[in-house]
Amino acid sequence: MSSAAALERRDVDNEHVGRRVERREDDAYLRASATYTDDIRHDGTVQLAFVRSSHAHATVDEIDVGPALAIDGVVAAYTWADIADSPSPGVLPIRTGSLERNVPGHPVLAIDRVRYHGQPVAAVVATGPYIAADAVDAVSVTYTPKTPVLDPVTAPDEDAPNVHDGVPDNVIARTGRGDPTATDRAFDCADHVTSITLENNRLIPNALEPRVAQARYDTVRDRFTVELASQSVHGHRRKLAETLGVPSRKLRVIAPSVGGGFGHKGHHHPGEAMAAWAARDLGRPVKWTATRRENYLEGAHGRDHHTEAAIALAADGRIRGLRVDTIANVGAYGLGGSAAMSGWYGSLLSSEYAIPAIHCATRGVFTNTCPIHSYRGAGRPEAIYVTERLVDAAAHELGFDPVTIRRHNLIPSDAFPYETAIGTTYDSGNYEPALDRALDGIEYDRLREAGRNRADGRLRGVGVACYTESTGGGHESAVVRLEPDGHVDVAVGTHSHGQGHETTYAQLVADVMERPLANVSVNEGDTTATPTGTGTFGSRSAVVGGNAVVSCAETVLDDARSLAADILGVDAVTLSYREGHFAADDESISLADLAARSYAWNAPDGVEPGFRTATSYAPDGTAYTFGTHAVEVAIEPDTGALDIVRYVAVDDCGRRINPTLVEGQVHGGVAQGLGQARSERTVYDESGRLATDRMLAYALPRSIDVPRIETEHTVTPAPGNELGVKGIGEAGTIAAPPALVNAVVDALADRGVRHVDMPVTDECIHQTIQSSD
Amino acid sequence: MAEHEVELTVDGEAASVAVEPRTLLVHAIRDQLGVTAPKIGCETGKCGACTVTLDGTLVKSCMLLAVQAEGGTVRTAAGMADGDELHPIQQAFRATHGLQCGYCTPGMLLAAERLLADQPNPSRAEIRSALKGNICRCTGYQHIVDAIERAAADAGGAP
Ligand code: FES
Numbered sequence: 001m002s003s004a005a006a007l008e009r010r011d012v013d014n015e016h017v018g019r020r021v022e023r024r025e026d027d028a029y030l031r032a033s034a035t036y037t038d039d040i041r042h043d044g045t046v047q048l049a050f051v052r053s054s055h056a057h058a059t060v061d062e063i064d065v066g067p068a069l070a071i072d073g074v075v076a077a078y079t080w081a082d083i084a085d086s087p088s089p090g091v092l093p094i095r096t097g098s099l100e101r102n103v104p105g106h107p108v109l110a111i112d113r114v115r116y117h118g119q120p121v122a123a124v125v126a127t128g129p130y131i132a133a134d135a136v137d138a139v140s141v142t143y144t145p146k147t148p149v150l151d152p153v154t155a156p157d158e159d160a161p162n163v164h165d166g167v168p169d170n171v172i173a174r175t176g177r178g179d180p181t182a183t184d185r186a187f188d189c190a191d192h193v194t195s196i197t198l199e200n201n202r203l204i205p206n207a208l209e210p211r212v213a214q215a216r217y218d219t220v221r222d223r224f225t226v227e228l229a230s231q232s233v234h235g236h237r238r239k240l241a242e243t244l245g246v247p248s249r250k251l252r253v254i255a256p257s258v259g260g261g262f263g264h265k266g267h268h269h270p271g272e273a274m275a276a277w278a279a280r281d282l283g284r285p286v287k288w289t290a291t292r293r294e295n296y297l298e299g300a301h302g303r304d305h306h307t308e309a310a311i312a313l314a315a316d317g318r319i320r321g322l323r324v325d326t327i328a329n330v331g332a333y334g335l336g337g338s339a340a341m342s343g344w345y346g347s348l349l350s351s352e353y354a355i356p357a358i359h360c361a362t363r364g365v366f367t368n369t370c371p372i373h374s375y376r377g378a379g380r381p382e383a384i385y386v387t388e389r390l391v392d393a394a395a396h397e398l399g400f401d402p403v404t405i406r407r408h409n410l411i412p413s414d415a416f417p418y419e420t421a422i423g424t425t426y427d428s429g430n431y432e433p434a435l436d437r438a439l440d441g442i443e444y445d446r447l448r449e450a451g452r453n454r455a456d457g458r459l460r461g462v463g464v465a466c467y468t469e470s471t472g473g474g475h476e477s478a479v480v481r482l483e484p485d486g487h488v489d490v491a492v493g494t495h496s497h498g499q500g501h502e503t504t505y506a507q508l509v510a511d512v513m514e515r516p517l518a519n520v521s522v523n524e525g526d527t528t529a530t531p532t533g534t535g536t537f538g539s540r541s542a543v544v545g546g547n548a549v550v551s552c553a554e555t556v557l558d559d560a561r562s563l564a565a566d567i568l569g570v571d572a573v574t575l576s577y578r579e580g581h582f583a584a585d586d587e588s589i590s591l592a593d594l595a596a597r598s599y600a601w602n603a604p605d606g607v608e609p610g611f612r613t614a615t616s617y618a619p620d621g622t623a624y625t626f627g628t629h630a631v632e633v634a635i636e637p638d639t640g641a642l643d644i645v646r647y648v649a650v651d652d653c654g655r656r657i658n659p660t661l662v663e664g665q666v667h668g669g670v671a672q673g674l675g676q677a678r679s680e681r682t683v684y685d686e687s688g689r690l691a692t693d694r695m696l697a698y699a700l701p702r703s704i705d706v707p708r709i710e711t712e713h714t715v716t717p718a719p720g721n722e723l724g725v726k727g728i729g730e731a732g733t734i735a736a737p738p739a740l741v742n743a744v745v746d747a748l749a750d751r752g753v754r755h756v757d758m759p760v761t762d763e764c765i766h767q768t769i770q771s772s773d
Numbered sequence: 774m775a776e777h778e779v780e781l782t783v784d785g786e787a788a789s790v791a792v793e794p795r796t797l798l799v800h801a802i803r804d805q806l807g808v809t810a811p812k813i814g815c816e817t818g819k820c821g822a823c824t825v826t827l828d829g830t831l832v833k834s835c836m837l838l839a840v841q842a843e844g845g846t847v848r849t850a851a852g853m854a855d856g857d858e859l860h861p862i863q864q865a866f867r868a869t870h871g872l873q874c875g876y877c878t879p880g881m882l883l884a885a886e887r888l889l890a891d892q893p894n895p896s897r898a899e900i901r902s903a904l905k906g907n908i909c910r911c912t913g914y915q916h917i918v919d920a921i922e923r924a925a926a927d928a929g930g931a932p
């Protein structure tokens with residue numbers, strides 16, 4: 001039976017998919033007994049800490065670790081010279097595929113030169129964290145400062161200094177997507193062109209658990225075991241292996257409970273590599289725990305796009321073309337694929353609209369700032385922000401209602417699969433119902449009628465943003481088997497860092513196999529549990545991991561059916577299966593019985609113990625989530641104080657495995673999106689030192705800052721995977737920033753305001769009102 | 774550095790730890806007593822992950838030195854459940870999906886318990902206000918507010 005059919009049934013008692021099942025992982029979290037990496041204790045562990053650059057750009061002339069080594073309890077101190085003397089390359093791998101020049105990645109310790117404030121320069125190891133901190137203070141480093149490159153927009157200028165010697169214009173990747181000629185033609189024939197200059201502000205990801213790693217080295221077996229806060233143990237194993245210069249097979253990587261990730265725990269950092277390197281050097285367990293400040297200094301950070309864009313329209317509001325030119329700040333080093341990331345960011349620029357011609361030119365540039373990597377959305381929020389701001393700006397210029405112009409240009413529901421002018425193919429979509437629902441939810445017509453100026457003196461605005469989100473890329477591995485007592489054991493290559501996979505995967509498998517949830521265990525986060533895997537990022541786990549476990553579970557059931565048929569002496573197709581029992585006529589056999597027989601010494605040839613099935617699943621194309629978010633704001637004109645009156649999110653992620661968890665993802669994503677839009681500002685001072693280097697200086701959204709988020713949904717199943725699911729992890733960070741900024745600009749439209757850059761703080765609104773008066 | 778003996782009762786267990794004067798209470802509890810319920814998110818009093826109660830007062834244990842807690846009684850989120858039975862506030866968090874990664878949860882639970890002790894019937898605005906010193910990066914707070922509202926309602930319904 002196919003999974004779709006198995007899961008479509010609605011008449012069995014043990015039906016879980018689509019229901020608001022409570023999370024099975026919560027008991028441990030609520031008792032505070034769940035183990036995060038920093039909670040693990042290994043005897044004899046020593047603590048590693050970094051000496052970090054106090055300069056944005058400098059040569060390192062001398063490092064004196066002597067005073068640190070003189071401190072009682074200090075075990076070792078390392079500089080690049082020690083790494084260079086070892087068999088390890090000591091440089092984090094960078095994917096050079098589409099890069100213009102072959103520049104080295106981030107060294108675990110600085111090689112003669114520092115390129116951003118906070119870059120690790122030396123490492124110390126001590127018997128405890130306090131002594132390690134003393135040792136860090138005792139190391140003296142002599143620098144000769146160099147002029148830093150801080151502004152990504154002027155970084156390519158001829159007179160700008162170079163971050164890397166081999167990159168004279170600081171441009172590491174130059175990409176053109178779409179059709180420049182067709183786009184030029186569209187602009188030539190247009191009745192109206194609207195242009196905008198905007199910045200997508202640099203963000204510091206801030207998972208609540210800082211980065212942390214514990215490494216042990218088995219000298220006898222020449223094997224590393226590394227526990228760390230990771231979204232992808234297999235990805236980390238591959239990258240760690242490269243940095244250490246050892247084959248992957250010599251590494252076991254384990255991610256226990258992980259306190260949030262949002263992208264920044266998906267990539268590889270010097271701390272975990274240095275901990276593993278030192279564990280081998282010292283022959284004892286080494287722990288590295290980043291402080292929050294270190295997390296700020298060394299991120300990685302996210303976003304930081306600087307864009308000039310224009311949209312060409314016909315007089316009737318139909319969009320003819322879109323032209324985008326973006327400078328994407330890469331920071332001081334590429335990390336993994338980060339430098340190439342700017343190349344694909346444009347893929348969602350069509351948003352929900354039928355735009356006949358698009359061209360997007362991007363330049364990824366080096367600056368003397370913390371490296372940029374993926375943060376919740378990773379290119380998607382940046383692209384949608386451009387289009388959704390432009391559409392609003394065009395509507396205001398042409399005198400259209402922003403919703404009218406959107407509706408006018410929506411890709412019609414019968415046009416899917418739809419290839420956008422930028423070259424991505426949307427698998428499915430039905431945009432208008434979601435738009436309508438959001439408008440009904442926010443009471444759009446009523447708000448428009450009531451106008452911007454209200455009796456209470458506050459300026460009202462309403463903002464709408466439509467979006468698409470590419471989800472479910474790559475392949476994922478899963479292994480499903482029965483234990484001898486019939487219990488179902490599931491292992492997956494993804495890793496939950498708050499998403500609730502233990503529950504959602506179990507819901508899927510329990511339904512396919514018609515077993516109670518309690519009879520299904522889910523394991524993730526250990527490279528020994530699955531032979532390979534990709535990990536959890538890019539809203540991919542439900543799509544790729546979910547289908548992988550279902551596909552395995554089906555095969556397990558099929559194999560059990562074959563054995564049942566053999567034993568009962570009937571044709572397999574005549575067997576019925578119900579809640580753990582195969583039956584034919586008046587004979588039946590239980591799954592538990594079959595499982596036990598599969599492990600027996602006399603099990604028939606070809607029967608795998610436990611019917612163990614491994615798969616690597618890849619969906620047929622990307623699944624495109626979509627939706628519309630709408631927000632109503634009220635602004636106090638004298639102070640700029642902004643109140644989010646209501647926020648309505650309508651999202652379509654296809655079939656929802658667990659609606660409560662989907663809503664949780666939307667809430668969290670919107671909160672982070674509103675953080676970007678309203679308060680999160682990353683500031684480097686004129687010398688290139690990170691000024692916002694602690695939580696006190698970087699305004700994360702608090703409970704009193706985030707409004708109630710009203711969630712609704714539509715369901716357009718994804719055609720490219722058997723379950724029909726799409727990812728939902730990033731919808732909120734994509735839709736919330738343009739919705740909020742559109743609302744603010746709408747509120748201030750009568751005062752001639754056309755655009756405000758994020759974060760739109762009360763102070764920023766106040767200044768905007770002042771300068772518009 | 775000279776060490777001091779500090780007597781502490783943590784979740785009902787009396788213990789004595791030798792600490793430096795500079796040792797933070799959160800490190801004494803976690804690293805020396807091995808009670809890892811309070812988490813460390815910022816070490817600057819901003820995130821609330823390290824929240825415990827000290828002699829009944831809600832405190833951020835990264836903002837106190839261990840020596841300041843001498844003779845004190847500490848309660849962590851690990852002390853809330855009654856054996857197998859989760860505390861009603863914990864039950865409400867589970868029922869409303871008031872947690873995702875769980876890292877803020879120990880602090881949130883104790884902040885919620887304090888609030889409900891002071892104000893058994895808080896409005897949603899009062900709940901949000903009581904949580905403003907506890908950062909959650911996953912939930913957007915909404916399900917946490919739901920959880921506390923529910924816990925208040927459940928307690929109100931009890932005899
Ligand atoms: S760790 Fe104490 S408030 Fe953040």
Ligand code: FES
Binds near residue numbers: 259873876909910911
């Ligand atoms: S649940 Fe992750 S920080 Fe609150």
